[in-house]
Amino acid sequence: MKYKIILFAFLSFFDFACTQQNKSMAFLSKYSKLEIEYYQQIAFKEDKIRKWDEDIVIYIDPKFDDQFKKFAARIIFEVDSLIPNLKINISDKNYNIQILYEDNNLNTMGAASTKLYFLSSKIKSSIIWLSPLNSKNELRFNFCHELMHAFGLYHTKKFQKTHSLMGYNMFKSIEDFEVFRETFHSIPSIDKKALEIHYNECIESGLSKKDLLLLINQSLS
Numbered sequence: 001m002k003y004k005i006i007l008f009a010f011l012s013f014f015d016f017a018c019t020q021q022n023k024s025m026a027f028l029s030k031y032s033k034l035e036i037e038y039y040q041q042i043a044f045k046e047d048k049i050r051k052w053d054e055d056i057v058i059y060i061d062p063k064f065d066d067q068f069k070k071f072a073a074r075i076i077f078e079v080d081s082l083i084p085n086l087k088i089n090i091s092d093k094n095y096n097i098q099i100l101y102e103d104n105n106l107n108t109m110g111a112a113s114t115k116l117y118f119l120s121s122k123i124k125s126s127i128i129w130l131s132p133l134n135s136k137n138e139l140r141f142n143f144c145h146e147l148m149h150a151f152g153l154y155h156t157k158k159f160q161k162t163h164s165l166m167g168y169n170m171f172k173s174i175e176d177f178e179v180f181r182e183t184f185h186s187i188p189s190i191d192k193k194a195l196e197i198h199y200n201e202c203i204e205s206g207l208s209k210k211d212l213l214l215l216i217n218q219s220l221s
């Protein structure tokens, strides 16, 4: 009997959540097809939307130099303004995202690891490692890339239409690539839009790929 009551409570919750989504996916009409296509491609690590639904406090390793700390603070402020329903702050106390200036055991220039709450797709905490072997230019780009992971977004190899943080960026030459990294000082517009869409209250954590596609098609038809 107890189980039936619990099951009923779950079903009611999901039913309510879906009704809410159907009503309000109209917000997507302010985004271009390209922006929605990119978002769809980076929205999943596996089959469920993962996102934060609580305020975020970010710890920045004091080992970073002042120039990087300033850059990181500006980017975090920018992300905060894109996600009005969550507060994002920087502090060395009670943090749930850590940004560390050290190598991870994967031998990559950057990595992120995200923990979820038990039986949930809600993010509980995240750690970003940035290798001290990064050049200054690489460090800025890799920080923004890993920050997208910490907020629940992933890669796509399919997206090559414009330079982005999570797509497969194609360059005509090494020089073009170097110019892109040197002049990289803020989150590309297409990634800002993806963060906005991901944190719109109509995109619920736990939503599947199939259901997201269905909701997007319904709202755009």
Ligand SMILES: [Zn+2]
Binding pocket: 145, 149, 155
């Ligand atoms: Zn990555």
